[in-house]
Amino acid sequence: MVDVDGVLVRGRRGDGRHWSTDLAADLSLDPTRLQREFFAVHWEAIVLGRAALREKLAPVLARIAPKISADRVIEYWFATDARLNERLLADLAAARADGLQVHLVTNQEHERARYLLRELRLGEAIDGCHYSAALGCRKPEARFFETVARRVEFAPAELLLIDDVEENVTAAKTAGWRAVRWMPDSVLSEALRIA
Numbered sequence: 001m002v003d004v005d006g007v008l009v010r011g012r013r014g015d016g017r018h019w020s021t022d023l024a025a026d027l028s029l030d031p032t033r034l035q036r037e038f039f040a041v042h043w044e045a046i047v048l049g050r051a052a053l054r055e056k057l058a059p060v061l062a063r064i065a066p067k068i069s070a071d072r073v074i075e076y077w078f079a080t081d082a083r084l085n086e087r088l089l090a091d092l093a094a095a096r097a098d099g100l101q102v103h104l105v106t107n108q109e110h111e112r113a114r115y116l117l118r119e120l121r122l123g124e125a126i127d128g129c130h131y132s133a134a135l136g137c138r139k140p141e142a143r144f145f146e147t148v149a150r151r152v153e154f155a156p157a158e159l160l161l162i163d164d165v166e167e168n169v170t171a172a173k174t175a176g177w178r179a180v181r182w183m184p185d186s187v188l189s190e191a192l193r194i195a
Contacts, residue, residue, distance in 0.1 A: 004106040006164035019081035049133035091188035103128040107138045140171030
């Protein structure tokens with residue numbers, strides 16, 4: 001069970017920095033204002049599947065950056081926030097070839113989940129994807145871990161979470177999973193050994 005952002009996807013393609021680092025220069029959109037007026041207000045509902053990304057983003061942009069469409073911002077965001085951890089992907093492919101199942105467990109809204117699976121082709125590298133908007137709950141909620149375990153039909157103790165957020169690691173362990181905190185220099189073989 002592998003997290004996406006911070007583990008499999010590590011920021012901007014070129015340098016790994018946050019996708020919005022050059023948002024002002026590239027699109028004339030203030031990332032601080034976007035955070036304050038869009039993400040802080042609407043993201044929870046979106047990432048839990050209770051609201052659609054474009055439905056909430058378009059009116060905010062009409063107010064704070066009327067010359068920029070929601071389509072343009074989403075296209076920029078997804079294409080920019082797409083630096084794949086190729087080493088981990090190769091290691092996961094080898095583990096799958098040896099019979100280990102690999103699933104994504106991630107807090108995502110529907111459109112980016114599709115982008116990750118189709119455009120970045122992560123769907124070809126995994127056995128399943130479990131994301132918050134589809135489940136209606138998110139990490140680190142206990143219900144997220146319970147729901148995923150039920151979906152994959154494994155006992156919690158048979159599941160291993162690899163995640164870069166300590167709160168998620170702790171919650172997974174509380175739910176009976178094994179869990180390892182992923183760091184920038186982590187390698188899969190060591191994570192599997194520690195767990």
